[in-house]
Amino acid sequence: MLTLERLRADHADALLAFERENRAYFARTVPDRGDAYFTPDGFAARHRALLDEQHARVCHFHVLLEDDVLIGRVNLMDAAGGTAELGYRVGERAAGRGVATAAVARMCRLAAAAYGLTSLTARTTLDNPGSMKVLARNGFLPVGETTLSGRPGVLYARRELTDTPPPAPGSGG
Structure with a gap:
């Protein structure tokens, strides 16, 4: 079962292990965090x-868990004026x-219901069709x-954010 938990201090060890395990995988489509990020200090x-x-x-900030194992992150950054930037990564x-897809849908609902946001933006690199x-x-x-980080990308927006997801493509809604 997938759950989103608000980031806490006690997530640090599992989050660092997740980031280290997936560093090369993430670097294929998103800018690398740099060596200093992966040191304990x-x-x-x-x-x-x-x-x-x-x-x-x-x-x-949130961690994404599947059966209590950290498998991703979903974050809302720079929240102000009813909007924030969505960022996510799945191992x-x-x-x-x-x-x-499921984690972003949950975060959209949470953004409206818990944080009072009305719109979100997101960015992805051009070589990340999965994220698109x-x-x-x-x-x-x-x-x-x-x-x-110097790589070309696309800026996305979801306006009129509500606590319900939009209809799925091809659903006729």
């Missing part, structure tokens, strides 16, 4: 900084099973070009 400092941002309600072992499909399946539309 570097990761601990970054984790504390994320928790501080979350406490200030600037961001809302290689969970890829291709609809996990990211996840966003499209969740009602995000391409609205422009962007870059991620």
